[in-house]
Amino acid sequence: MRGKKWTVLVLLSAMFLWSMAGCRTSESRSDIPETVPAEESPETDGGGEEKPFAGVTLTLLNFSSATPGGVLTATCEVAEEKFGFRIEIEPCYDDNVVRTRLAIGDCPDLLVYNTGSLLYSLAPSEFFLDLTDTKMAEKLDSDFIRAASVDGVLYGIPQCDSMSAGVFYNKELYEAYGLEVPETWEEFRKNLEVLQHAGVDGMGISLSELVSSQLPFLADNYQVIYENPDFAQEFTHGETGFADSHEGLRTWERYEELVPFLNEDCATASNQEIEDRFFDNRVGHLIQFSSRIPEWMNTYGDEINKIGFFALPGDTKEATGLTIWPSNGIYGNKKSKNQEAILTFMEWYVSEEGQDVMASFYSPAGVFHTGYQPKEKSIELVQEVQKYYTEGNVMLALEYLTPIKGINCAQICNKLGNGRISALEAAEAYDEECRKMALQIGLWE
CATH class of the missing domain: 3.40.190.10 (Periplasmic binding protein-like II)
Structure with missing residues (x-):
């Protein structure tokens, strides 16, 4: 029906x-x-x-x-x-x-x-x-x-291998400014501050592009589920939302806390422009899908070796892990x-x-997903991604745990990233989008 x-x-x-x-x-x-x-x-x-x-x-x-x-x-x-x-x-x-x-x-x-x-x-x-x-x-x-x-x-x-979303960082910039891979959100923010004070964009993003604008929110799904393992089930049944739960609102607050470190032209720059700056040492971090790695290998060649990876940090070390997407x-x-x-x-x-x-x-x-193992040895960057799988420190993105996903998520992220709405307003807007979807598919009455 x-x-x-x-x-x-x-x-x-x-x-x-x-x-x-x-x-x-x-x-x-x-x-x-x-x-x-x-x-x-x-x-x-x-x-x-x-x-x-x-x-x-x-x-x-x-x-x-x-x-x-x-x-x-x-x-x-x-x-x-x-x-x-x-x-x-x-x-x-x-x-x-x-x-x-x-x-x-x-x-x-x-x-x-x-x-x-x-x-x-x-x-x-x-x-x-x-x-x-x-x-x-x-x-x-x-x-x-x-x-x-x-x-x-x-x-x-x-169709292919699974993918994950996390933080890619420029190793040459980390070495130049004495930075270490962060394990918590506070440590991550301090790294962003160091780079920003040095005249380097701490975080590069293209808010005009559908995927990249959403990734600071989507990659944080691990933290939401870690804080409340029943969040997806409660959300599906309409028992909780992002605006009225600590873990839900906090994920939008972390996005908001990135805004001061975004490139000034985040509203207009293309994803290709941001990636070029990243490999040119003018951007310190990108939040992206791991599926970009093969494209970067083709485009930037050996420059790929100066890029590292870590999961988007949570507020604590224990709450830090990798959000993954099945193929x-x-x-x-x-x-x-x-x-x-x-x-x-x-x-x-x-x-x-x-x-x-x-x-x-x-x-x-x-x-x-078939258990297939590629015949060629992976580069170091890929190994840094895959260690989270090996250690079991991964969780499925929320869209695989609930049938409800707000269609206009990208528009909400765009407004938040541009400073036009607050984290609370973003959470409320996303909850409303999800309510519409739930009604549309007949999940809620």
């Missing part, structure tokens, strides 16, 4: 949204080497025999930037060569487009999309294959199964005429062979 309510709501605005938003028609394949030898037809196995899915075309809508550009394309090209089908990849950068496509019955054969609360809001039982009792499900860890399931039904496989999911269309090809692709993708192929095109910074 909940799913039907949602579908009706989306259908009411479907045509309008469809006219306003759009995806690119195809993903460029020119930057990836051709994987099919020129002398062989893509419809044969090289020995003259027709491949099992020759002539089949699968459509894939990619609403994800979890891996560097071209990685998904290159991996799919290897699958095409192996099985004979063609995979048409369509990049998408607008969540409204995904929802509209589903609402008007234009579901692709394969969808790469979020897990957690955003998956819940799609009413996945209406659109995606049930993978609960498949061999694929047996390969996956509990974190991903929880994140990619709704009402006990598993709908997706992991985005790959979902199969339950109404597609190509279900056999879809399932074959998905089974291969999470196999040892498929994971080897994918990992050959980038350097993973997280942990794979």
Whole structure:
């Protein structure tokens, strides 16, 4: 019933949204080497025999930037060569487009999309294959199964490795100013003050960009859950909120305490500009996803070695840990005429062979939900991230523990970061956004 309510709501605005938003028609394949030898037809196995899915075309809508550009394309090209089908990849950068496509019955054969609360809001039982009792499900860890399931039904496989969000710091600046890696929030603030007094931006951020503006709040989810292990359950049932709980309000207060140390052009600077300054020793810290590491390796080369990592500190050493996000999911269309090809692709993708192929095109910074171990040794920065996993000092982000997430979180963070609202006002605004979402998905009456 909940799913039907949602579908009706989306259908009411479907045509309008469809006219306003759009995806690119195809993903460029020119930057990836051709994987099919020129002398062989893509419809044969090289020995003259027709491949099992020759002539089949699968459509894939990619609403994800979890891996560097071209990685998904290159991996799919290897699958095409192996099985004979063609995979048409369509990049998408607008969540409204995904929802509209589903609402008007234009579901692709394969969808790469979020897990957690955003998956819940799609009413996945209406659109995606049930993978609960498949061999694929047996390969996956509990974190991903929880994140990619709704009402006990598993709908997706992991697109890549998991990611985390924490503080990246410039080691050269730390050495120059005699700073040590902080273990508490107070120690972190003192480091920011030292850099700021020296004329270096303590914290770099792009408030105009959807993801980076939210990360000081999202990366602090560990601290919220540590202070109240029942917060997610109580929040889901409407028994607590961010504004009316100590742990909830404190997370917004910590964001507010960062504001004096943000770059002056935080409202207008792009994420690329901030990252360039960071690697140029003009910014001391970034709060970012670990999935940026492979991109930085490609962009900045050996300069990556002067970057270090630590979890966003809590008010105490014990409350300091890493907030993690399971991988985005790959979902199969339950109404597609190509279900056999879809399932074959998905089974291969999470196999040892498929994971080897994918990992050959980038350097993973997280942990794979299949237990897969990359063959190449990780760089020191990645090891600094992964030690939190090894030590068990990680917690899932709140959006994987509750189906409720405020849609306008980025706008609220933007206002707080620009000093236009206080921490309490931000907490109250976010609670209101979450109340609207809970009502919309039929969770609260």
